[in-house]
Amino acid sequence: MNRIEIIQGDITKQAVDAIVNAANCSLLGGGGVDGAIHRAAGPELLAECRTLHGCETGKAKITGGYLLPAKHVIHTPGPVWHGGGYGEEELLRSCYVSCLELAAENGCRTVDFPSISTGIYRFPLEKASRIAIAAIAEELKKHPELERVRMVCFDERTKACYDRALAESGAQG
Ligand code: APR
Numbered sequence: 001m002n003r004i005e006i007i008q009g010d011i012t013k014q015a016v017d018a019i020v021n022a023a024n025c026s027l028l029g030g031g032g033v034d035g036a037i038h039r040a041a042g043p044e045l046l047a048e049c050r051t052l053h054g055c056e057t058g059k060a061k062i063t064g065g066y067l068l069p070a071k072h073v074i075h076t077p078g079p080v081w082h083g084g085g086y087g088e089e090e091l092l093r094s095c096y097v098s099c100l101e102l103a104a105e106n107g108c109r110t111v112d113f114p115s116i117s118t119g120i121y122r123f124p125l126e127k128a129s130r131i132a133i134a135a136i137a138e139e140l141k142k143h144p145e146l147e148r149v150r151m152v153c154f155d156e157r158t159k160a161c162y163d164r165a166l167a168e169s170g171a172q173g
Contacts, residue, residue, distance in 0.1 A: 003140050003148050004133065006162040011152040012040035015069035017108035018062070019152075020099050022116045023075040025054050027061065033114045033154070042067040049075070058094035060102045072108060074099045078117030081124065089131055092117055096135035100146060109147040115158050125158060129165035137169060 011019050011033060021037045024030050027049040029038045038045055048063045052075075055061045060076040076099050079091035095116050103111045113132070117123035129151075136149050153159035 003146070004136055004166060005148065005150040006153065006159060006166055007150055008153050008156065008159040010036070010154070011112055011114050012036050012068060014112045014150075014152060016110040016112050016150075017070070018072040018074050018103050018106070018111045019065070019068065019070040020060075020111065020113045020116070021073050021075045022114050022119070022121075023055065023077050025057060025077045027052050027055050027075050027077075030120075032119045037068070037073060040068050041065060041073065045073065058091040058098060060095070060098035062102050062106055070112070072106065074102055074108075074111070076116065078121055079123065081117065081122040088117075088123065089127070092123060092128060092131050093135045096132055097139055100136065100139040100143065100149070104143040104146055107145075109145065110150075111146065111148075112150045112152045114152060114154070115162070118158065125161050126165075129158075129161045130169070133162065133165040133169045 022033050044066045052061050057077045062074050065071050076095040079088040118125045118128045151162045
């Protein structure tokens with residue numbers, strides 16, 4: 001049974017235990033998927049985020065889902081790509097690990113991710129997809145209680161990349 005899936009879609013529409021938000025360190029909203037999630041969740045999401053006092057890159061914090069079909073939102077600031085010499089790869093891996101650890105701690109069994117850092121933060125998509133799939137596969141081995149993790153890709157190109165990364169990894173999760 002494959003516990004990692006790649007789909008194309010809008011993460012704000014997914015009725016899962018937790019969706020992950022590619023946030024910034026303020027946790028006070030932004031553009032991209034961050035903006036879409038806040039718009040769909042409504043103002044109470046921002047109100048709860050204000051109580052969290054930000055989040056370090058690579059770490060994660062959890063809130064309610066409010067008007068979203070998802071029960072929770074797990075917010076993680078990904079690294080901005082500065083050419084690869086500033087620990088960006090390890091920070092990106094840490095985003096996926098931190099989110100799944102937090103999901104497991106909170107009893108979330110189904111978790112959907114966007115492609116963290118590959119938009120406004122300009123992390124190269126191919127490299128990011130391999131890091132993401134490897135980190136997810138590793139965490140699924142550690143946490144049998146996690147039932148399914150999906151990458152929810154917003155466009156064809158991103159989905160093709162994650163499909164390839166999953167196929168190459170041979171990970172069944
Ligand atoms: N559903 C799924 N994926 C989406 C959605 C959506 N509704 N909207 C955008 N995406 C995708 C983008 O196409 C991209 O593949 O999410 C991926 C991440 O892109 P960004 O949202 O730009 O996130 P990131 O590159 O991590 O930059 C984070 O952008 O929005 C600000 O506040 C945020 O400062 C932070 C920065």
